[in-house]
Amino acid sequence: MSTTTRQIPPPSGDREPLKTNIFAFVQNSQSALAPLFPYVDEGAIVPCAATFRGAPGRRFGRFQHFNTVDEVLLVFGAEGALRQASGLVRVGPKLHMVTAPFEDPEREESVRVVAITQRQLIGKPHREEYRFVCDKCDRRLFVYEVDATPPQRGKQRETLGDYAPFITIAETYEAARRFNADPEARHCKHCGHDNPPFPIESWAWNTHIDQSAIAKIGHDSLTAATAAAARGREA
Ligand SMILES: [Zn+2]
Numbered sequence: 001m002s003t004t005t006r007q008i009p010p011p012s013g014d015r016e017p018l019k020t021n022i023f024a025f026v027q028n029s030q031s032a033l034a035p036l037f038p039y040v041d042e043g044a045i046v047p048c049a050a051t052f053r054g055a056p057g058r059r060f061g062r063f064q065h066f067n068t069v070d071e072v073l074l075v076f077g078a079e080g081a082l083r084q085a086s087g088l089v090r091v092g093p094k095l096h097m098v099t100a101p102f103e104d105p106e107r108e109e110s111v112r113v114v115a116i117t118q119r120q121l122i123g124k125p126h127r128e129e130y131r132f133v134c135d136k137c138d139r140r141l142f143v144y145e146v147d148a149t150p151p152q153r154g155k156q157r158e159t160l161g162d163y164a165p166f167i168t169i170a171e172t173y174e175a176a177r178r179f180n181a182d183p184e185a186r187h188c189k190h191c192g193h194d195n196p197p198f199p200i201e202s203w204a205w206n207t208h209i210d211q212s213a214i215a216k217i218g219h220d221s222l223t224a225a226t227a228a229a230a231r232g233r234e235a
Contacts, residue, residue: 014154015039022076022115026051031208033116035166040120041156047117048166052100054080054110061198062099063176064140066129068148070094072117080110100202120150128168130175132185136193142185144175163215165208173205 011017018037025036026049036047052060075081075088081101102110120126126149132142148167151159179185180197187194200206 015044022049022113025049026113029208030204031169031206032203033166033169033172033205034208035169036115038163039156040160040166041151042120042122042153044120044150045117046120046166047115048168050112050114050116052102052110052112054100054102054105054107056106056108058105058202059199060100060105060202062097062133063172063198064095064129064131064133065098065172066095066127066131067118068094068126068128069118069121071096074115074117075112076115077111077113079112080104080107081112084112084114122153125149128171130172132175132179132195132198134188134191134193135195137188137191139188139190141188141195142175142179142182144171144178146171161216162219163212165212169205169208172203173200173209176200176203176205 018039020036022036025034029049029051032050032052034049034051036049040046070091073084073088073090073092075084075086078084078086078088080103084101100110101112104110125147128146128148130144130146131140133140146167148171176198177200180200183194186197
């Protein structure tokens with residue numbers, strides 16, 4: 001009988017190892033998707049917290065997501081959720097429907113906390129698509145394509161700048177915003193249904209984008225103050 005020993009190599013030293021508790025993390029996150037850690041360059045492991053809660057009158061809508069890389073789902077908490085119990089792990093198909101998987105999205109007891117993890121490709125293009133489909137006949141209404149190729153290893157700061165929002169969140173928000181602004185796209189050519197705007201407010205991606213801008217502006221001002229102090233010492 002042969003056995004294989006798999007080993008995780010020690011950290012390489014160019015990225016500080018980080019850890020967090022997903023429940024403590026979601027205490028401070030309003031976005032339905034939020035990266036747990038800031039590393040997105042080549043080879044980085046990128047876990048995001050996906051969190052949902054039902055509420056009276058709440059509607060989540062749905063969209064298809066195509067992702068070049070696999071997404072590994074680990075359900076940490078699920079109450080009132082369809083098919084997905086706490087502790088479940090699965091790899092979804094590259095093209096998958098994204099929605100809140102609740103039997104009843106209007107119940108406050110419906111809660112879900114999931115980690116969705118992808119590994120950034122090395123030296124290969126990474127593409128994503130967000131596709132909105134008709135509520136009535138499921139046909140495709142609107143497609144938004146994104147080049148999500150990660151920065152080269154060690155070049156994240158030069159390529160994206162400081163505290164850039166996670167591209168999947170920023171671009172999903174942009175796709176939904178454009179879909180909502182285009183009544184012609186929301187009118188189904190197949191069945192004639194006029195689809196309502198996508199309920200962006202139920203996903204709150206903009207909170208991640210807005211907080212990223214605050215972090216960047218704050219960090220830039222600290223950098224400027226540090227540089228001014230250094231000039232003062234030289235004078
Ligand atoms: Zn239709």
